[in-house]
Amino acid sequence: MALNKQSPKQLTVATYNIQFGINAEQISKSIETLFTKGAQIICLQELINTPREGFIVDNILKRLGKNWQAAYHVGKEQSRLSIGTGILWNTHAVSLNHIEKILLPKLKRFDLHEHVYYRLIGVPSEVLQRKAITCYFTFEGKELRVTSVHLDNVGGPIHRVKQFSYIMSELNKDKTPDKEIICGDFNTFDLLRIGYEKRMLQKILGNEFTDASEQIKWTSDIYNIDFATSKPFFPWLIKTANIHIRRKLDYIWVKQMEIVSCDKLSISGSDHFPLIATLR
Numbered sequence: 001m002a003l004n005k006q007s008p009k010q011l012t013v014a015t016y017n018i019q020f021g022i023n024a025e026q027i028s029k030s031i032e033t034l035f036t037k038g039a040q041i042i043c044l045q046e047l048i049n050t051p052r053e054g055f056i057v058d059n060i061l062k063r064l065g066k067n068w069q070a071a072y073h074v075g076k077e078q079s080r081l082s083i084g085t086g087i088l089w090n091t092h093a094v095s096l097n098h099i100e101k102i103l104l105p106k107l108k109r110f111d112l113h114e115h116v117y118y119r120l121i122g123v124p125s126e127v128l129q130r131k132a133i134t135c136y137f138t139f140e141g142k143e144l145r146v147t148s149v150h151l152d153n154v155g156g157p158i159h160r161v162k163q164f165s166y167i168m169s170e171l172n173k174d175k176t177p178d179k180e181i182i183c184g185d186f187n188t189f190d191l192l193r194i195g196y197e198k199r200m201l202q203k204i205l206g207n208e209f210t211d212a213s214e215q216i217k218w219t220s221d222i223y224n225i226d227f228a229t230s231k232p233f234f235p236w237l238i239k240t241a242n243i244h245i246r247r248k249l250d251y252i253w254v255k256q257m258e259i260v261s262c263d264k265l266s267i268s269g270s271d272h273f274p275l276i277a278t279l280r
Contacts, residue, residue, distance in 0.1 A: 015183040016274035026269035040093035043148035073133040094137035142178035149184035218246035
């Protein structure tokens with residue numbers, strides 16, 4: 001695949017929760033679309049080991065071509081318990097220096113309403129070990145730090161703040177880079193739409209960080225979740241009543257970079273839509 005043209009001082013980054021890669025072929029096509037839109041770094045969430053189908057990152061790299069590489073933080077389990085994060089990058093755009101992997105604070109147990117939800121969608125209510133991955137790159141002669149994050153969808157805002165504070169404390173142990181991007185699925189459900197969780201994220205990040213995806217109103221819709229294992233009446237209710245619960249769960253935070261543009265791509269394959277931002 002030919003390298004898409006890009007202004008030498010611009011960098012285009014995308015983030016995409018791929019819903020455990022259950023629609024692997026469509027996910028691969030959607031990531032190829034991100035490439036054609038100019039993405040040079042692609043952060044992924046909900047990577048898992050799938051022994052029968054092969055690891056989805058390997059298949060994606062084959063599509064993107066020899067100029068692409070990947071790093072990922074996935075567990076050893078051969079199931080959804082291996083859930084992790086990854087970063088793909090175009091070696092013509094950035095040069096990798098080193099990688100760091102972070103295990104997030106783990107929830108001890110679910111609340112009752114969380115158990116009920118997992119029973120409705122037919123998924124075992126097992127606490128997952130969430131993970132983040134950071135790549136240190138050289139871009140235009142400067143150090144660029146990129147982190148792919150996936151906070152818990154359970155445990156509530158206080159637990160997610162604990163997880164994100166831990167990520168930032170780990171990152172802050174290192175020398176502050178020239179440029180920084182932190183993106184992924186932060187699971188800011190914010191049912192009342194008051195922006196409470198986002199304000200907490202901003203407080204942890206500090207004023208140096210800007211939400212490149214500020215104008216994106218939502219990235220995930222309950223209407224699009226995987227109902228393959230659900231109790232039959234649940235998808236029937238959602239589809240028949242045309243229930244849409246749309247929330248902005250995904251973000252691209254940047255530091256010391258100008259935001260040229262940021263868009264949500266309404267492409268299929270996951271219950272999340274990817275975000276793609278061009279930065280200068």
